[in-house]
Amino acid sequence: SIKASYSEMTQYIHLLTNAGIGLPTDLWVPSTTKIQPQTSRQFAIGIAKTYSQYDISLEGYYKEMSNLIEYKDGASYLDASEDWQEKVAIAGNGQSYGLELFLEKKTGFFTGWLGYTLSKSTRQFDELNFGKKFAYKYDRRHDISLALTREWEKKRSVSLVWVFGTGNAITLPRATFEVFNANSGIFYGDRNSSRLGSYHRLDLSYSWWKEKKWGQSKWTVGVYNAYNHLNPFFVSLELNADRTKYQLVQYSLFPIIPSVSYSIKF
Numbered sequence: 001s002i003k004a005s006y007s008e009m010t011q012y013i014h015l016l017t018n019a020g021i022g023l024p025t026d027l028w029v030p031s032t033t034k035i036q037p038q039t040s041r042q043f044a045i046g047i048a049k050t051y052s053q054y055d056i057s058l059e060g061y062y063k064e065m066s067n068l069i070e071y072k073d074g075a076s077y078l079d080a081s082e083d084w085q086e087k088v089a090i091a092g093n094g095q096s097y098g099l100e101l102f103l104e105k106k107t108g109f110f111t112g113w114l115g116y117t118l119s120k121s122t123r124q125f126d127e128l129n130f131g132k133k134f135a136y137k138y139d140r141r142h143d144i145s146l147a148l149t150r151e152w153e154k155k156r157s158v159s160l161v162w163v164f165g166t167g168n169a170i171t172l173p174r175a176t177f178e179v180f181n182a183n184s185g186i187f188y189g190d191r192n193s194s195r196l197g198s199y200h201r202l203d204l205s206y207s208w209w210k211e212k213k214w215g216q217s218k219w220t221v222g223v224y225n226a227y228n229h230l231n232p233f234f235v236s237l238e239l240n241a242d243r244t245k246y247q248l249v250q251y252s253l254f255p256i257i258p259s260v261s262y263s264i265k266f
Contacts, residue, residue: 001047003048008039013031014029014068014069015027015028017137019191020188021234023234032085035067035069038065039067040063041064042064043061046100047059053106054104055102055103057100058102060100061100065094065095068092069088071087071088072089072127073191089125091125092123096119102115110148112146112148113147114147115143115144116145117143119141119143120141121136123136128191136169140165140168142164145163147161148160155208155209156209158206159205161204164199167199168195169192172189173186173237197231200231201231202225202227203224204222205222205223206221216266219260220259221260222258222259223256224256224257225255227256228255228256231253232252233251235249235250
């Protein structure tokens with residue numbers, strides 16, 4: 001099969017993201033008399049085919065966006081004395097395009113699916129980054145998802161899920177400088193010109209269940225982030241132990257986490 005689509009959309013809320021280091025502070029803000037609703041136009045085309053027990057599809061898309069907003073350079077959401085509308089650059093444009101591959105196996109010794117997306121997402125504002133295009137915070141060049149399940153006699157199953165994604169774009173400091181009789185300063189590079197480390201993890205689970213007259217009882221034991229990869233949540237600029245220079249320190253969430261669950265269905 002071959003399929004194609006075209007859509008135009010208007011959205012009356014905006015996702016406002018910080019581009020610098022520090023704790024992520026994504027906010028949803030409304031359209032106002034000053035900030036117009038964002039609009040988008042998207043075209044997609046794809047092909048799909050079934051081979052025996054496999055379904056495979058490939059789809060490409062291209063999306064243009066307008067009336068976007070971003071924090072101005074140096075603006076902070078922590079300063080409540082200033083209207084948030086004064087902290088943002090408005091009427092930006094954006095592009096997002098890529099290819100998505102999906103392969104699914106529905107029968108056989110194991111079942112599951114594999115998805116891969118190759119994409120790019122950029123923003124452009126006249127008053128930011130000297131008017132040059134820059135990567136959107138959530139521009140993710142590579143995104144992979146793999147899910148596999150093996151079931152025995154409809155009483156036991158083992159599952160595996162692995163995900164991988166290119167790290168978020170971020171604006172990192174390039175140098176520090178000192179001003180005579182004043183505090184030191186920090187020089188930043190182009191907006192979102194650096195990346196956090198890639199995100200990836202492996203989740204495993206084993207389930208067994210019994211059929212009852214009234215329904216089904218099921219036990220599941222699992223482990224989240226099985227190889228304990230410390231994925232980056234955010235980075236912070238901090239002085240080293242002897243306070244002679246700055247260094248970037250990564251903070252992570254959710255190390256390896258075991259779990260047990262019991263459920264009934266009736």
